[in-house]
Amino acid sequence: MKKVILSAMALAMGSFVMAQTNDNNVSQKGNNNDTDVKQTGQVHRSVVRIGGNGNVTDVTQTGVDQNTVIEISANEANSNMVNVKQDGSMNNATVDVSGKNNNVDIDQNGISNNQGINTGNVYFSDPQAVDIWGNGNVAKLDQVGNDNEGFISVGKRRTGPNPGELGEDANGNTSKILQSGNMNLSSIIVEGGGNGNNATSRQRGNEDESAIIQSGNNNDAYVDQISTTGGDYSLVDQSGNGNDSKVYQNGSDQSSEVNQSGNNNMARVNQNLSGTGNDSYITQGMGSGNEATVSQSDKDNESDIDQSGNVNKAVVYQGHTNGGEGRFNYSDVDQSGNNNTTNVTQNKTKWSDSFVDQSGNGNIATIKQTTDYPTISGTNYNRSDVNQTGNTNTAIVNQLGGRNQSDIMQDGNNGSANVSQTGSGHRSTVTQELGSNSNTAIVIQKDGSSDWQHVFNESIITQKGGNNNFAKQTQIGQGHTNTIMQNGANNIANVTQSN
Numbered sequence: 001m002k003k004v005i006l007s008a009m010a011l012a013m014g015s016f017v018m019a020q021t022n023d024n025n026v027s028q029k030g031n032n033n034d035t036d037v038k039q040t041g042q043v044h045r046s047v048v049r050i051g052g053n054g055n056v057t058d059v060t061q062t063g064v065d066q067n068t069v070i071e072i073s074a075n076e077a078n079s080n081m082v083n084v085k086q087d088g089s090m091n092n093a094t095v096d097v098s099g100k101n102n103n104v105d106i107d108q109n110g111i112s113n114n115q116g117i118n119t120g121n122v123y124f125s126d127p128q129a130v131d132i133w134g135n136g137n138v139a140k141l142d143q144v145g146n147d148n149e150g151f152i153s154v155g156k157r158r159t160g161p162n163p164g165e166l167g168e169d170a171n172g173n174t175s176k177i178l179q180s181g182n183m184n185l186s187s188i189i190v191e192g193g194g195n196g197n198n199a200t201s202r203q204r205g206n207e208d209e210s211a212i213i214q215s216g217n218n219n220d221a222y223v224d225q226i227s228t229t230g231g232d233y234s235l236v237d238q239s240g241n242g243n244d245s246k247v248y249q250n251g252s253d254q255s256s257e258v259n260q261s262g263n264n265n266m267a268r269v270n271q272n273l274s275g276t277g278n279d280s281y282i283t284q285g286m287g288s289g290n291e292a293t294v295s296q297s298d299k300d301n302e303s304d305i306d307q308s309g310n311v312n313k314a315v316v317y318q319g320h321t322n323g324g325e326g327r328f329n330y331s332d333v334d335q336s337g338n339n340n341t342t343n344v345t346q347n348k349t350k351w352s353d354s355f356v357d358q359s360g361n362g363n364i365a366t367i368k369q370t371t372d373y374p375t376i377s378g379t380n381y382n383r384s385d386v387n388q389t390g391n392t393n394t395a396i397v398n399q400l401g402g403r404n405q406s407d408i409m410q411d412g413n414n415g416s417a418n419v420s421q422t423g424s425g426h427r428s429t430v431t432q433e434l435g436s437n438s439n440t441a442i443v444i445q446k447d448g449s450s451d452w453q454h455v456f457n458e459s460i461i462t463q464k465g466g467n468n469n470f471a472k473q474t475q476i477g478q479g480h481t482n483t484i485m486q487n488g489a490n491n492i493a494n495v496t497q498s499n
Contacts, residue, residue, distance in 0.1 A: 023047075028055065035059075039066065047071075053099075055080045066091040072102060086113065089145075094131075101136040108142070111181075114149040130175075138174045146181040146205070152188045176200045179208065186210040190219070198222075206251075207231040217262075218242045226250040230275065238265065241287075254278045258292075261285030263309075272297045280304070284312070299327040310337045310360075319347030319370075327351055338362055338390075346370070350380045350401075361390045361412075371401035380404055380423075388415060399426065410439065419443045421457070424477060428459045432469070439463055444474045457481070467491065 024046040026035050032054040037046050039060070045067045048057055057080070059068050066088060072080050077099035084093045089110040097104060108114070130139040130152045141150045152175045175198070177186045182205040190197045191213070201210040202224040209232070212221045217240045225232040230251030236258045238245060245267040247256045252275045258267040265287065271278040277300045284290040288310040294303045295317045305314045314333045319326035329352040333342045336358075342365040346352045349369060356365045369382040380401035386408045388395060393415040397406045403425035408417045410432045416439065417430045423446075430441040445457045457480045463469040464487040471484050472494040484493045 028052070031055070039063070042066075045069075050080065051077060053078045053080065057082045058085075059083070060085045061091060062087045064088050064090055068093045070095045072097045072099065078102065083107075086110070089113070095139075096131050097137060097139075099137075102138070104130050104137070104139045106130065106141045108148065109144045110148075111145045112147045113143060113145065114151065136173070140176040140178070142178040143184060144180045145184075147183045148179060148181065149185040150177045150179060150187065152177060153190075174198045174200075177202070177210075179203045180205060182206045182208070184208045188212045191215045203232065209233045211235045211237075213237040214243065215239045219244075221245045223247045225254070227254075230254050230277075235259075236267070238262075241265075249278065250275065252276045252278065255280075257281045257283075259283045259285075260290065261287070263287035264289045266291040268293045270295045271301070276300045278302070282306070284308070288312075296329065297326070299325065299329060301326075302330045304332045306334045307340065308336045310339055312337060312340045314340075314342050316344045317347070318352065319345070319349050325350055325371075329353075331355070333357070333365075335363065336360060340364075342366070344368070346382065349382060351382070352380075353383045354385070356386045356395075358387070358393065359389045362392045363388055363390060364394045366396045368398045369400065369404060370398075383407075386417075388412070391415075399423070402426075408441075413438065415439045417441045419459075421445045424457065426457045430461045430471075432463045438468050440470045442472045444472075445480070446474075446476045459483070461485070463487070463491070470494075 024037055027049045029051045031052045035048055035057040037059045039046060040062045042064045044061055046059055048070045050072045057070060066086055068084055070082055078101050080102045082095055082104045084106045086093060087109045089112055091113045093106050095104050139152050141152060143150055175188045177188060179186055184203055184205060186201045186203060188199040188201055196218045197214055198220045199212045200222045201212055203210055204226050206227040206229045208225055210223050214221060219238055221236045223234045225234055230253040232249055232254050234247050234256045236245045239261045241262045241264055243260050243265045245258050247269045249256055249271045254271050254275060256269045260267060265284050267282050269280045272295060276298045278296055280294045280303045282292045283306045286308050290307055290309055291313045292305045293315045296303060301318055303316045312335050316331045318329040318331060326349040329346055329349055331344050332355045334357045338360045339362045340358055342356050344354045344367045346354060346369045348371055354367050358365060365386050367384045371380050382399060382404045384397050384406045386395040389411045391412045391414055393410050393412060395408050396418045399406060399421045402423040404421060405427045406419050408430045411434045415432055419428045421428060426445050428443045432439040441461045443459045445459060457475055457477055459473050460483045461471045462485045467488040467490050469486050469491045473482050474496045476498045480497050482495055
């Protein structure tokens with residue numbers, strides 16, 4: 001075994017206290033070699049090239065404008081260990097590994113590290129940080145400071161935001177990026193026929209950006225962004241089967257995008273702790289068994305879930321959990337396929353909208369909009385819109401407060417609509433057409449207020465083109481308007497109005 005220990009300060013400057021503008025080049029071929037490089041000062045460059053197995057490389061640089069290049073490549077370069085530690089500012093580290101079961105650990109402490117001509121873009125990353133081809137490799141990049149950029153690529157590097165040429169097989173890889181500070185960028189890319197890959201990107205600061213892109217099966221992606229003021233952005237793009245994504249964002253003005261294409265995908269996004277102005281976009285492509293869960297707290301939040309396939313499930317929660325009001329929240333769920341389930345809850349909310357569009361058979365949509373003020377003194381102006389096309393659909397809407405609006409349209413057979421509005425000034429419309437057989441529509445509006453200025457509840461139920469339909473309207477309060485129209489035979493209508 002060979003062991004090389006180089007000290008740039010000792011070799012280049014002798015008795016000087018600090019070294020500057022030093023270059024170090026190390027080339028090793030063989031197995032079980034050790035390389036230890038230490039540089040202190042400014043404008044240093046260290047190049048280490050290793051071909052073989054079981055090699056250990058340690059590079060430590062302290063100062064400003066340091067550059068480290070480590071290449072591990074051969075026909076078989078396996079079980080190598082690389083440790084790079086840079087303490088300072090404007091430092092770059094490049095580790096290129098080709099082989100199996102290699103371990104790369106980069107630790108940078110400072111500001112403006114790993115930046116190049118494409119700085120500020122999480123897609124067009126410069127060839128810094130870690131680039132690995134092979135199986136069973138582990139890469140970890142830990143950065144502490146502000147305005148740092150991290151980049152890990154497993155497989156062939158992507159040249160833009162759109163999928164390019166896929167790389168070699170890269171199975172069982174684990175990639176981690178840990179950043180602490182503000183305005184940091186993180187990017188992990190795994191492409192090719194890579195299965196069972198794990199990617200973790202955690203940023204603990206403000207205005208950070210993270211992008212994780214995986215192509216293959218059984219991939220896991222975990223992004224954790226926690227900030228005091230917010231402004232973070234997270235993108236997870238997974239293509240394949242059995243993918244799992246977890247995104248946690250804490251603060252205001254956070255944005256999360258999760259795109260999954262394949263079967264058995266599941267995405268969770270949690271934007272919480274009194275965060276305002278957060279956006280969550282989840283798109284799950286064609287496939288079965290997809291699930292999407294979004295939790296947003298406080299106000300001015302937006303959630304958009306688009307699912308295409310069978311047995312999809314979407315759960316969205318928006319609102320306040322501990323005092324306050326969740327205002328101006330927006331939720332849109334679009335599902336296409338069979339056996340879809342949508343559950344949207346907007347808690348303690350005002351001026352919030354919920355839209356659910358389902359196309360297929362056996363769909364169930366449940367919307368609940370609540371408030372702390374269930375009487376006329378708490379006008380909410382919430383809106384719920386459910387559109388279902390297909391058979392055996394079920395829509396249930398529960399609105400609590402004043403001046404809420406509910407619209408349900410079911411086009412198909414064996415559909416059921418249940419609307420419950422408590423408060424005053426509500427409007428409810430249920431329409432079931434296109435051979436609406438055996439459909440049931442029940443609308444109940446209740447109000448105990450004596451305020452005549454705002455009590456104008458309205459309920460309209462229309463069922464056409466079928467027989468054996470049942471409609472029930474119960475209005476308790478003042479100033480009601482009731483309209484029921486059923487076209488067919490053996491239909492039943494039950495109307496109750498009370499003042």
